[in-house]
Amino acid sequence: MAGRTGTPLWLERPSTPxxxxxxxxxxxxxxxxxxxxxxxxxxxxxxxxxxxxIGLIPSDxxxxxxxxxxxxGVVTRALVVSIGITTVGTLLSVFFTATLAYxxxxxxDVPGTRTMLYLILVTMFFAAGIIPNxxxxxxxxxxxxxxxxxxxTLISAFNMIVLRNFFLQLxxxxxxxxxxDGAGEWQIFVGIVLPLSRAVLAxxxxxxxVGYWNSFFNAxxxxxxxxxxxxxxxxxxxxxxxxxxxQIQNPEAPVPPAEAVQMAVVVLATLPILVVYPFVQKYxxxxxxxxxxxx
Numbered sequence: 001m002a003g004r005t006g007t008p009l010w011l012e013r014p015s016t017p018x019x020x021x022x023x024x025x026x027x028x029x030x031x032x033x034x035x036x037x038x039x040x041x042x043x044x045x046x047x048x049x050x051x052x053x054i055g056l057i058p059s060d061x062x063x064x065x066x067x068x069x070x071x072x073g074v075v076t077r078a079l080v081v082s083i084g085i086t087t088v089g090t091l092l093s094v095f096f097t098a099t100l101a102y103x104x105x106x107x108x109d110v111p112g113t114r115t116m117l118y119l120i121l122v123t124m125f126f127a128a129g130i131i132p133n134x135x136x137x138x139x140x141x142x143x144x145x146x147x148x149x150x151x152x153t154l155i156s157a158f159n160m161i162v163l164r165n166f167f168l169q170l171x172x173x174x175x176x177x178x179x180x181d182g183a184g185e186w187q188i189f190v191g192i193v194l195p196l197s198r199a200v201l202a203x204x205x206x207x208x209x210v211g212y213w214n215s216f217f218n219a220x221x222x223x224x225x226x227x228x229x230x231x232x233x234x235x236x237x238x239x240x241x242x243x244x245x246x247q248i249q250n251p252e253a254p255v256p257p258a259e260a261v262q263m264a265v266v267v268l269a270t271l272p273i274l275v276v277y278p279f280v281q282k283y284x285x286x287x288x289x290x291x292x293x294x295x
Contacts, residue, residue, distance in 0.1 A: 044267050046260035065256040065264040075234060075265060081146070082213060082230040083272070089150040089212040094205050097155050098197075101163035102189055117164075124157045130221070137222055148222035149215065149230070156211075159204045166200045167193060206280045213273055235269045238262070 014022070045061045069075045103110070104117050128136075133152060142148040170193060178188050194201070216232035223229060229237075239262045 040263045040266050044260055044263035046257050046263075062256065065260040066268075068256055069261060069264055069268075075231065075268060077227065078229055078231040078234040079268065081228060082232065085146060085149050085230060086209050086212040089154075090205055090208045092150065093154055093156070093159075093208040093212075094201060097160050097204065097208075098163055098194065098201065099189070100155060101160045102167055102193060104160075104164050105167045120157050120160065134221055143222055144224050144228065145222075146228065149212070149218050152218065153211065153215070156208070159207055163197070163200060163204060166197055170196055202280050206277070209276065210273060231265075231269045235265055239265055 044065055045063065046065065100120075104113055104120075106113055137143060137148050137152060140151075142151065174192065175188055178192055183191070214232055216230065216236050219230055219233040220236075223233070
């Protein structure tokens, strides 16, 4: 369909009422999305002088909820655990996913590569289940170990496919020229393939980081020692399940409202990803789309 100027309707500049309508709709959607986040942040600053039911804006702003839980030790230790698991897990996952994806691009040169690719694709649709996974982790001696939160999810089949498809789009002539010059596969991989894949690697790293940071179910299954709990499990235990908040607070500090303490834990569990996300967002279109076009 063409407009009055002969150009397609979707390419014409919208009229003023249409632009106003779009602005109103987008504003309403933004308000609906930001209200819960604003409520959580503002409620976390409630003090012990605030009303029992904290509204959107507490009557008194205070950092007592943050000082209470951060000086209590449990939340601080959980944050350190989550940061360590996320950092180590993301680095290892990106490395092994990239090496596997690059190896699976050599389907014509390495026997059995295509069969291996099909076996990996099967894991996207069929999973072993909770009990077999638990028995495997137990047999490997990883119960109550931080490695139980990393190794079972070390490589994502989806992320591997995205990386493999991106590697397939790299110029074969460039890689062949490096081989003619005497470069080995590791030299090509580290010196040529990885530098050309920074955008998609950044996106894959963010996917893994968000997954490791938000994971709590594996911690419930494999960690019996509460001192090793990550922040998401602390959040699940003391906010969602309603366990006594006194265990994560400093007994010598003033007791803030329970809702303010719960909201403060939510903010601390969410803030790191919100800080990292804007720096990687610019790579999304270039990284994911180019890696997912070619099959």
